[in-house]
Amino acid sequence: MDGMTSVSIPPRRPVRKLVTGIIWGDEGKGKIVDDYVCLAQSFEDGRDTVVARFQGGENAGHTLYVFINGKWERFVTHAAPSGIIRNTDIAIGPGVAFNPLSLIEEIKKADRLIGGYNGRILISNRVGICFDYHKMIDSARESAGKGVGSTRSGIAPFYEDVARKTTRVTFQEYLSDKFPDKLRQVLEDKKVELEAIGINHSGMLEMLVEKHKSARQGLRGHGVDLEYRMAEYMKRGAHIIIEGAQGSGLDVDMGDIPNTTSSHLLAPNAFPSLGLKRKDFDIIGVEKIYVTRVGDGDFPTYTTDSFAEIGDLNGEFGASTGRKRRVGYPDWVMARRNAWLNDCDGIVLTRADCVQDREMKVCVAYEVDGKVRTEVPVSLTGVKPVYSGTSYKWKLWEGHRNLADPLNEPPELTAIRADYVKNGFDGLPGAMKEFKRHHDEFVDCKTVGISIGAKSGETIYV
Ligand code: GDP
Numbered sequence: 001m002d003g004m005t006s007v008s009i010p011p012r013r014p015v016r017k018l019v020t021g022i023i024w025g026d027e028g029k030g031k032i033v034d035d036y037v038c039l040a041q042s043f044e045d046g047r048d049t050v051v052a053r054f055q056g057g058e059n060a061g062h063t064l065y066v067f068i069n070g071k072w073e074r075f076v077t078h079a080a081p082s083g084i085i086r087n088t089d090i091a092i093g094p095g096v097a098f099n100p101l102s103l104i105e106e107i108k109k110a111d112r113l114i115g116g117y118n119g120r121i122l123i124s125n126r127v128g129i130c131f132d133y134h135k136m137i138d139s140a141r142e143s144a145g146k147g148v149g150s151t152r153s154g155i156a157p158f159y160e161d162v163a164r165k166t167t168r169v170t171f172q173e174y175l176s177d178k179f180p181d182k183l184r185q186v187l188e189d190k191k192v193e194l195e196a197i198g199i200n201h202s203g204m205l206e207m208l209v210e211k212h213k214s215a216r217q218g219l220r221g222h223g224v225d226l227e228y229r230m231a232e233y234m235k236r237g238a239h240i241i242i243e244g245a246q247g248s249g250l251d252v253d254m255g256d257i258p259n260t261t262s263s264h265l266l267a268p269n270a271f272p273s274l275g276l277k278r279k280d281f282d283i284i285g286v287e288k289i290y291v292t293r294v295g296d297g298d299f300p301t302y303t304t305d306s307f308a309e310i311g312d313l314n315g316e317f318g319a320s321t322g323r324k325r326r327v328g329y330p331d332w333v334m335a336r337r338n339a340w341l342n343d344c345d346g347i348v349l350t351r352a353d354c355v356q357d358r359e360m361k362v363c364v365a366y367e368v369d370g371k372v373r374t375e376v377p378v379s380l381t382g383v384k385p386v387y388s389g390t391s392y393k394w395k396l397w398e399g400h401r402n403l404a405d406p407l408n409e410p411p412e413l414t415a416i417r418a419d420y421v422k423n424g425f426d427g428l429p430g431a432m433k434e435f436k437r438h439h440d441e442f443v444d445c446k447t448v449g450i451s452i453g454a455k456s457g458e459t460i461y462v
Pocket of ligand 1: 060064318352
């Protein structure tokens, strides 16, 4: 030893997060993904960031409020990972219901907004294409009262074709010259089904080939064996953010059967399909502090009392369909189960601003057939909430109750929120901290962030 102390600077850890919704969706995943993208981009090598989707399709809708060219802008994505608005690379995994036309539209939209999108676009050769006929079948079923209140984006009929195997058109086939032949075979195989629900398929082949002509040309070169390419991102130390869609209560196997979506959306499903390893990622569950649900299906804490006013006051309408979301009190029974099933390392609580001044009780058990239980049953019909004896109420600021339109809120409100972010967790109201403490004990997972506004950056990380 020469007496000198060598100071070793710990290597900068790449941002590796999977962001998943742990209740019924619409928790604010897009905003939290954006927070992690901004974190990644704050590093010198921030340009090397990829945001990947692994399931779902256009039934997902993330709304982002981002500050671009001197003003706040609203950006909604359905097909593209949220990263496009930050010019990151984007990846579409094989489990997605992929609509190339929507992806192109959203890239154009991002392109106009940010003045030139030039990230790398990686689309799994294995991913299936969601076509117009999927939407038509979905819509016909909904109109006939035989659906579960879907977004009519064709998601269930698409995943039926995935399970049927021979009627899935992969992205590799889509790009190849054999595409018209493949589509002809698929339409032939689906003829009886289409006719049975009154869908006229004559001319559909020609229409679809024509409609997708320029997309097939435009996306040529973007079809990849994604698991290998993602492994390369991993190996060179790039930032990787995986973006979930919907919420765990809607998982096709572990959700509220039959009122679920059609894909496997629990976080651990993402890794094998993207060629990544769970141990390399933090799984972050996004939990809206209160509960909302769209589409069919019951939920135990649903309420129509004055607490439900927060729905209208805070713009609780779906990003994909504009449908009104039903509102309920926090459901920690569901949160605990879903944090566990997703293997969450941390939770970000969202919309803490939306419940201020409201007396809020929390559900800590269910009453099912007269018996109190703390496990989530297969069916939620008839399940009654059992609330803890404690309720919570906090205030972040005076006035400003209507937060439905973040783009038009007064600048002083944006400034108040910025102050809260600057002051960190310690600056939050005592009741909110107590809520967090009780929540984390009950849900058995630590809260790592509390979101207090719709706009980018309005999150306090603990
Ligand atoms: P996602 O699909 O989970 O990304 O959720 P959506 O985009 O459908 O809905 C979430 C909406 O809530 C978006 O408009 C967000 O900007 C907004 N949001 C997220 N977190 C907060 C919050 O803490 N406060 C408020 N007021 N809005 C939030």
